[in-house]
Amino acid sequence: MTRHLLRDDDLTPAEQAEILDLALELKADRWKEKPLAGPQTVAVIFDKSSTRTRVSFAVGIADLGGSPLIISTANSQLGGKETPSDTARVLERQVAAIVWRTYAQAGLEEMAKDTRVPVVNALSDDFHPCQLLADLLTIREHKGELKGLTLAFFGDGLSNMAHSYALAGVTAGMHVRIASPEDYAPRADVVADADRRAAETGGSLTLYTDPNEAAAGADIIVTDTWVSMGKEEEKTARLRDLGSYKVTQETMALAQEDAVFIHCLPADRGYEVDADVIDGPQSVVWDEAENRLHAQKALLVWLLRQQ
Numbered sequence: 646m647t648r649h650l651l652r653d654d655d656l657t658p659a660e661q662a663e664i665l666d667l668a669l670e671l672k673a674d675r676w677k678e679k680p681l682a683g684p685q686t687v688a689v690i691f692d693k694s695s696t697r698t699r700v701s702f703a704v705g706i707a708d709l710g711g712s713p714l715i716i717s718t719a720n721s722q723l724g725g726k727e728t729p730s731d732t733a734r735v736l737e738r739q740v741a742a743i744v745w746r747t748y749a750q751a752g753l754e755e756m757a758k759d760t761r762v763p764v765v766n767a768l769s770d771d772f773h774p775c776q777l778l779a780d781l782l783t784i785r786e787h788k789g790e791l792k793g794l795t796l797a798f799f800g801d802g803l804s805n806m807a808h809s810y811a812l813a814g815v816t817a818g819m820h821v822r823i824a825s826p827e828d829y830a831p832r833a834d835v836v837a838d839a840d841r842r843a844a845e846t847g848g849s850l851t852l853y854t855d856p857n858e859a860a861a862g863a864d865i866i867v868t869d870t871w872v873s874m875g876k877e878e879e880k881t882a883r884l885r886d887l888g889s890y891k892v893t894q895e896t897m898a899l900a901q902e903d904a905v906f907i908h909c910l911p912a913d914r915g916y917e918v919d920a921d922v923i924d925g926p927q928s929v930v931w932d933e934a935e936n937r938l939h940a941q942k943a944l945l946v947w948l949l950r951q952q
């Protein structure tokens with residue numbers, strides 16, 4: 646049966662762990678798996694800007710023996726004249742998988758419905774599950790077992806990253822804390838889904854408005870831009886509303902002594918995080934960025950095995 650990764654909880658806890666194990670194997674032996682030998686093509690479509698996602702999918706697909714076809718929606722029919730469903734039915738006759746960075750989650754769902762090839766969410770307004778696989782891999786490398794660790798996210802709790810930390814974190818059995826103003830708290834349906842998953846794994850999701858309470862004793866400190874792609878018009882309000890959620894040395898001092906700092910990047914130093922944190926000794930953001938490659942290769946290998 647064709648499997649897709651549209652949101653983090655599309656993977657069961659066991660499947661998530663299997664993909665992370667495979668990612669570690671592929672990191673140790675980069676050219677071990679060639680499921681795309683031929684080469685078969687993978688379509689990688691962008692409605693929004695990208696550096697890491699574009700490079701890591703292009704490199705990863707080539708590492709797996711395949712050929713990446715990078716498509717910008719600005720010069721394709723998708724998004725203007727053609728529906729996601731019709732686009733998918735054209736692509737599936739020629740490509741082994743479809744990777745798509747877009748705005749509405751509904752477009753990804755439409756593309757995946759009845760499509761014979763795996764569809765991967767490379768970031769939507771609601772979730773960024775590929776980033777979370779890389780983040781969990783990075784945390785595993787630096788902290789060992791994920792289960793039982795406390796991860797605290799600061800800032801825009803309604804963002805794709807906060808939603809993905811909620812779902813993927815509890816899937817891994819972690820205790821996820823999201824600190825945001827009330828108006829930026831995660832969506833209620835995502836919280837309910839995370840709570841359901843947490844009940845299976847022993848993890849938890851807790852929402853905070855006080856950033857200091859969220860930071861206390863955390864193993865992983867996380868933030869993301871206050872102005873996600875598509876929210877540029879709200880920039881002034883967001884800088885005002887989210888200002889007290891900046892990650893600083895004071896935040897790090899409240900966390901565990903050996904806490905790590907992660908950020909999906911790109912970062913706005915001086916806004917969501919101070920330079921001395923992201924460029925400091927507890928930051929593992931460059932490992933995290935590299936791990937996009939290994940995690941996404943593992944994901945593609947795993948999805949192609951389910952075909």
Ligand code: CP
Pocket residue numbers: 694695696697698699768776909910911
């Ligand atoms: N973290 C991330 O997805 O980066 P890009 O926007 O550069 O792809």
Ligand code: NVA
Pocket residue numbers: 768804805806869870872873874909910911
């Ligand atoms: N929340 C950010 C993540 C960028 C990788 C955005 O959507 O712009």
